Amino acid sequence: MADLTLTIDGGTVTVPEGSTILDAVRSVGGDLPTLCHGPTLEPANVCRVCMVEVEGAGALVPSCSRVVDEGMVVHTDTDRARHSRTVVMELLASSADLERVDDRFSAWMEDHGADPARFTGATIEGRPAKVHDDLYVRDYARCILCYRCVDACGEQHQNTFAITVAGRGFDAHISTEFDVALPDSACVYCGNCIAVCPTGALEGKIAWDMKEAGTWDIDRQEVTRTVCSYCGVGCNLDIHTQEGAIVDVTSPEDHDVTLGNLCIKGRFGWSFVVSVDE
Amino acid sequence: MFGAGGGTSSYAEIEETDVILMWGSNAREAHPIFFHHVLKGVHNGARLFAIDPRRTATASWADLWLGIDVGSDIALANAVGRHIIEEGLHRTDFIDAATTGFDAYAEAVDRYTLEHAARITGVPASAIAELATAYATAGTAQLCWTLGITEHHNGTENVHALIDLALLTGHVGRWGSGLVPIRGQNNVQGGGDMGALPNKLPGFQDVEDDTIRSRFESAWDAAIPTRSGKHISLMNEAMDEGEIRCLYVLGENPMQSEADGSAMARRLEGLDFMVAQDIFLTRTAELADVVLPAAGWGETEGTVTSSERRVQRSRKAIDPPGSARDDIDILAGLARALGHDWDDRPAKDHWDELRLLSPMHAGMSYDRLEAEGGLQWPCPDEAHPGTPFLHGRLWDRPLTSKRAPFVATEFVPPVDELDHDYPIRLTTGRRLDSYNTGVQSGKYSSPRRIGGSIDLSSTDASNLGVEEGDTVRVISRRGEISAPVRIDPTLRAGLAFMSIHFPDDTDVNQLTIDAWDPKAGTAEFKATAVRVEA
Amino acid sequence: MDLRLLSERPSAEERSAVDALLGSPERGDGRVAVGGHAVRARRHLLLPALHALQDAAGAITRGGVAYISERLSIPPTDVFGVASFYELFEVDGPGGVTERPCDDIACMGRGVAPVGAGTHVEPSACLGQCDRGPAVLRHEPGRGYTVRTGGAIGGPIHQPRSQLRLLRRVGAVDPTSLDAxxxxxxxxxxxxxxxxxxxxxxxxxxxxxxxxxxxxxxxVGRKWDGVRRAAGDKVVIANGDESEPGTFKDRVVMEDDPFAVVEALALFGFVTGAKEGFIYVRGEYPTAAARLEAAVAAAGERGLLDLAIEVRRGAGAYICGEETALFASIEGFRGEPRQKPPFPNEAGVFGRPTGINNIETLVTVLEVLRIGGATFAELGTEGSTGPKLFCVSGDVDRPGVYEVEFGATGRDLLDLAGGVAAGRALGAVLFGGAAGVFGGDDALDVPLTFEDTRAARLTIGAGALIVFDDTTDFEPVVERIARFFSDESCGQCVPCRVGTVRQGESLQRMFSNPASTPLEVRLLGDLAKAMDDSSICGLGRTASLAVRSAIDLGLVGAAHG
Known part of the structure; x- marks a missing residue:
């Protein structure tokens, strides 16, 4: 594929055709905040924390999805772009619980001087978590409606379509049909929604319990890559252990067999290894 | 196939292919992540055909589902082949250049007209013709199957009938065209790779080949039996005849996994001595004289091979509990106790020994497996990138290697015939959240688990006067169990289904027949004649 | 696909309503089933199917959703997600009669229309009946939608017919007669x-x-040419999802000159080479939809159409007037706008090259053809040619649709509408509707052309002028506008979803505590900038315009601003 050359913040950058502005920024060691952008998913274009200025475009453009054109002139750090990103971060943090979003995002908020306290009002914080089974928890007070879980459950990965965005505007929310409990829905408990959730709104039960209890400690965890013990597809698994006990099982998103996805057995069916009658 | 014991294709190919046949495979439930790739293909425009007696979750995604009678696969495949030939849609260039036995094949399938096959399979002739035309005219096509093809008294013949279709249409040996048996267990392919077959040494090398055998003998400094061993069905026969008196069972639960369970129980109970090496005290282990606790998944190092022939590292994340040990340590210890000088070596050393003896694995160093996320065999040297699809050689012109043979097959109905006393065809399979006899999967709490049941069509249920949840007796010529009824709208009248996962409650293998395939030794789990009594 | 349905089953009425749309279901014999691509390709029938359910039961029930899921192979969750997007669908609702009285700004001065006893009441944004408000939209199972209006003032047209080009048939030619x-x-x-x-x-x-x-x-020429030059199987669309508060001219045209819309769309199809066309009609316009459907059928029967035209009813979503949201709605998805590029002439509805124009634009094309491009260009001003429809509503003597040549001022239109009611003076005019800009008396002298309004920082928008007299309390007006946007935001992008809510909250704080005005004005400014810069579509980008202009004009927040 041909290479394209563009200008980012005054510097010349060459990237393969089809790259996004974000790809181009990262290719030269830069970065921008992202939330709804999932590496294994099509850009949802909704969180708007990655906006940049492109000369000739009326509005700001989302860097995670806008594909680079030859000769494009991009400014990532103008007052206008920073202002917009800052306000959007403030709006997000004022409306949902972002405590469990990864550290990089809090660093971005600090970097931009975001002050969510400026915006008080309607929030989904404080909504009770939905704990319906032993496998995973839906803690929707943390949901920023990034669409990643819906896309992963839907056509892009799992094709189960157990969840959707329902309602509209600020009332829009992730829901099963008629908001029935998960066991009554189409959910197959693959947990592929958990794998893509950037905010901790969807979490394995063990991890969520540990986080609630304050015992989840990523610094004391080890990750061992292996292959699932069930069928013969060969899904890679990352076994997360803390003090010799398995606390989570995931699949690497750069593994071309799974793209980070698993089935219920792979993600949750490992408890036999710690079963008592061994 | 054609001398290589594995599927021909990579999963990535199915995302780009034009036509996908899922034949006797409910991959949506049994191989969910493989089905992700199938659905990518479907969303990219591939037409999906499902051939399955049940309209499974897989079949409900299909553009066309053909609900054949259990065990009528050969009649269907031969009619497809005949129709392709009749319409002149076969690839004569490929057939002439790269295959043998076409004439005999064409003659053998000649009596399988669409109408004849429609009578045998129950599927309308028009649907068979549509399948044939779609497969033959596709630019690329993937033919996938699982146990719906192999768990029959003539499973090997079934596979041949499918391979014949690929040869007829040139749908093998090209990117996007291939034959894909999806493996049911995480290392059933790897077990074959390593020579855990009665007639093979590691790397699918023939044990009866003197040259090959002598290479192994000199490497191992030991004599190797000169004749093939027995597959499981022959072992069962040998146990029945008293020829086998002692059994060493590793990681298998034949008490619950073998057909005709009561016969199997008699066999195991009649042995002089049995050792069971397992991660659990299975029903089989309960019968054993000695139980050797083994380390399980996440507790050991090694490799496994997937359905796309990809060898990947498996690793130890936690210590095994109690006195459980790595399988290979147990075997080495046993060898030492028997007076052989086997040392304890890390898994990597065993792997490197394999690489010296198995040419197809020679290029797969641990370092490469690590760095490249696994490699697909054959990978003969360290510079070799591995092999995404097999049999590309069949497209070399002139052909410089062996031709691929057509193998003519004939439809033979399931052994366990339906009659007035046993009018319902019972077939078996997996459910999404469970696995085999449930030894592993039964240990986690699944909100989707529905337990053992006999699944009936609404017609059969109402004829029997039973409703969902009623307990009924299911009786075959070999045994009888009771099970709760589930009404399944995907079943037609006369067809019943049981999952294999709950042998402690609903032991379907009390009913199944151990009529087995003479080549593979696989029993006909998929076709049992039963009657159901309220 | 492998659907998992809830246990509720459809009623006989629901089943037959859906079957009437989709045809009878195939009888499976347990041997073959056709599914896959062929069934999923009918996804676009979801919105009509939901209308069928709503019309049958007065609600979107669980059993009904299960039946649609089964028939169209759409996961029930998806059906639910789509249904819950639209205001007119009573998801899991009580059934029976629903009445939606308009409580929006154009008719605020006339109060809210009374509703029937025992009905389910859901207040509504502007119903597009501002020439005869206050209005109520009523839905009755089995009988569909009807509109009840209050102060009808002798039809929407108050100009001598000789002055009319676009509206010349309205009220004069039988809209139900092809011969006429x-x-x-x-x-x-x-x-x-x-x-x-x-x-x-x-x-x-x-x-x-x-x-x-x-x-x-x-x-328009450039747009049509772009579609004409695009390769592929093209689609043309008449956008009749007129939902801007204070706007009703497209309704008048669709109701009273439906054949003109059909002819114009057919012309659009002929010029661009499209073989398929849609007329997307606002869900609150039942008469327009019925007349258009009849017109399409009549013209088709007479062999006048090479274009296959389908009339699609919206279901209560302002955002679906945005072209990419409209595409999603036709396709059977939630009416969420998409990031552009790609532009519609490259990848529009169903990913196909698409030409889309609103109703007024299309019927104006007929006038171009009638009198010729050069003659047309002599009408109006150099930068803004031709005739233009304006909707004048609010506190005027004769609210209605007025056709003028470009160049007319707000004052001209106000005069046509009989001026502000006797004894009152002008408070302000909202130009362009909720997504528009307030102007005072001086703004009335600005010619309402593209170029002059841009220079004066006004807007024509969709052609609404909502007039408020000097007794108006603008705080509730501005709050209602803010609520309109937070109600109508699709919820996809953060600046709009959260920003429109924060805007309303800020106004409330400002109005209840005037001392906070400077702080809130700053906050509103920050919000406006981010919403304008970063929203996906025009809704978020224009949601702060009216609010900001009301503050700038001193209509609200003046005392402490």
């Missing part, structure tokens, strides 16, 4: 176009200087 339409010069433009060929039509359009009337003012 033909007798009044109908289908002559299409015949003329066919005689001259597509390229010549585009040349006429370019010569005419015609720009789109939907708000973006894009040159």
């Amino acid at each position: 339409y033909l007798d009044s010069g109908g289908f002559e433009a299409l015949a003329k176009a066919k005689a001259m060929g597509g390229e010549a039509v585009i040349a006429e359009l370019e010569a005419s200087g015609l720009r789109g009337r939907g708000g973006a003012a894009f040159p």
Whole structure:
């Protein structure tokens, strides 16, 4: 594929055709905040924390999805772009619980001087978590409606379509049909929604319990890559252990067999290894 | 196939292919992540055909589902082949250049007209013709199957009938065209790779080949039996005849996994001595004289091979509990106790020994497996990138290697015939959240688990006067169990289904027949004649 | 696909309503089933199927959703997600009669229309009946939608017919009669176009200087040419999802001159080479939809159409007037806008090259063909050619649709509408509707052309002028506008979803505690900038315009600003 050359913040950058502005920024060691952008998913274009200025475009453009054109002139750090990103971060943090979003995002908020306290009002914080089974928890007070879980459950990965965005505007929310409990829905408990959730709104039960209890400690965890013990597809698994006990099982998103996805057995069916009658 | 014991294709190919046949495979439930790739293909425009007696979750995604009678696969495949030939849609260039036995094949399938096959399979002739035309005219096509093809008294013949279709249409040996048996267990392919077959040494090398055998003998400094061993069905026969008196069972639960369970129980109970090496005290282990606790998944190092022939590292994340040990340590210890000088070596050393003896694995160093996320065999040297699809050689012109043979097959109905006393065809399979006899999967709490049941069509249920949840007796010529009824709208009248996962409650293998395939030794789990009594 | 349905089953009425739309289900014999692509390709019938359910039961029930899921192979969750997007669908609702009284700004001065006893009541944003408000939209199972209006003032047209080009048939030619339409010069433009060929039509359009009337003012000739030049299986769409508060001109045209819409769309199809067309009609316009459906059928039967036209009813979502949201809605998805590029002429509805214009633009094309591009260009001003429809509503004597040549001022229109009611003075005019800009008395002298309004920082928008007299308390008006946007935001992008809510909250704080005004004004400014810069579509980008202009004009927040 041909290479394209563009200008980012005054510097010349060459990237393969089809790259996004974000790809181009990262290719030269830069970065921008992202939330709804999932590496294994099509850009949802909704969180708007990655906006940049492109000369000739009326509005700001989302860097995670806008594909680079030859000769494009991009400014990532103008007052206008920073202002917009800052306000959007403030709006997000004022409306949902972002405590469990990864550290990089809090660093971005600090970097931009975001002050969510400026915006008080309607929030989904404080909504009770939905704990319906032993496998995973839906803690929707943390949901920023990034669409990643819906896309992963839907056509892009799992094709189960157990969840959707329902309602509209600020009332829009992730829901099963008629908001029935998960066991009554189409959910197959693959947990592929958990794998893509950037905010901790969807979490394995063990991890969520540990986080609630304050015992989840990523610094004391080890990750061992292996292959699932069930069928013969060969899904890679990352076994997360803390003090010799398995606390989570995931699949690497750069593994071309799974793209980070698993089935219920792979993600949750490992408890036999710690079963008592061994 | 054609001398290589594995599927021909990579999963990535199915995302780009034009036509996908899922034949006797409910991959949506049994191989969910493989089905992700199938659905990518479907969303990219591939037409999906499902051939399955049940309209499974897989079949409900299909553009066309053909609900054949259990065990009528050969009649269907031969009619497809005949129709392709009749319409002149076969690839004569490929057939002439790269295959043998076409004439005999064409003659053998000649009596399988669409109408004849429609009578045998129950599927309308028009649907068979549509399948044939779609497969033959596709630019690329993937033919996938699982146990719906192999768990029959003539499973090997079934596979041949499918391979014949690929040869007829040139749908093998090209990117996007291939034959894909999806493996049911995480290392059933790897077990074959390593020579855990009665007639093979590691790397699918023939044990009866003197040259090959002598290479192994000199490497191992030991004599190797000169004749093939027995597959499981022959072992069962040998146990029945008293020829086998002692059994060493590793990681298998034949008490619950073998057909005709009561016969199997008699066999195991009649042995002089049995050792069971397992991660659990299975029903089989309960019968054993000695139980050797083994380390399980996440507790050991090694490799496994997937359905796309990809060898990947498996690793130890936690210590095994109690006195459980790595399988290979147990075997080495046993060898030492028997007076052989086997040392304890890390898994990597065993792997490197394999690489010296198995040419197809020679290029797969641990370092490469690590760095490249696994490699697909054959990978003969360290510079070799591995092999995404097999049999590309069949497209070399002139052909410089062996031709691929057509193998003519004939439809033979399931052994366990339906009659007035046993009018319902019972077939078996997996459910999404469970696995085999449930030894592993039964240990986690699944909100989707529905337990053992006999699944009936609404017609059969109402004829029997039973409703969902009623307990009924299911009786075959070999045994009888009771099970709760589930009404399944995907079943037609006369067809019943049981999952294999709950042998402690609903032991379907009390009913199944151990009529087995003479080549593979696989029993006909998929076709049992039963009657159901309220 | 492998659907998992809830246990509830559809009623016989629901089943037959859906079957009437989709045809009878195939009987499976347990041997073969056709599914897959063929069934999923009917996804676009989801919105009509939901209408069928709503019409049958007065609600979207669980059993009904299960039946649609089964018939169209759409996961029930998806059906639910789509249904819950639209205001008119009573998801899991009580069933029975629903009445939606308009409580929006154009008719605020006239109060809210009374509703029937024992009905389910859901207040509504502007129903597009501002010439005869206050209005109520009523839905009754089995009988569909009806509109009840209050102060009808002798029809929407108050101008001498001789002055009218676009509206000349309205009220004069039977909208239900194809013959009457033909007798009044109908289908002559299409015949003329066919005689001259597509390229010549585009040349006429370019010569005419015609720009789109939907708000973006894009040159129509260039747009049509883009679609004409696109490769592939094309679609043309008439956008009749007129939902801007204070706007009702497209309704008047669709109701009273439906054949003109059909002819214009057929012409659009002829010029661009599209074989398929849609007329997307606002869900709150039942009469328009019925007349258009009848017109399409009649013209088709008479062999006048080469274009296959389907009339699609919206279901209560302002955002679906945005073209990419409208595409999603037709396709059977939630009406969420998409990031552009790609632009519609590259990848529009169903990913196909799509031409889309609003109703007024399309019928104006007929006038271009009738009088010729050059003559058309002589009408109006140099930068804004031709006739233009304006909707004048609010505190005027004769609210209605007025057709003028570009160049007329707000004061001209106010005069046409009889001026502010006797004894009152002007408070302000909201130009362009909720997504528009407030102007005072001086703004009335600005010619309402694209160029003059831009210079004066006003807007034509979709052609609404909502007039408020000097007794108006603007705080509730501005709050209602803010609520309109937070109600109508699709919820996709953060600046709009959260920003529109924060805007409303800020106004409330400001109005309840005037001392906070400077702080809130700053906050509103920050919000406005981010919403304008970073929202996906025009809704978020314009949601702060009216609010900001009301503050700037001193209509609200003045005392402490």
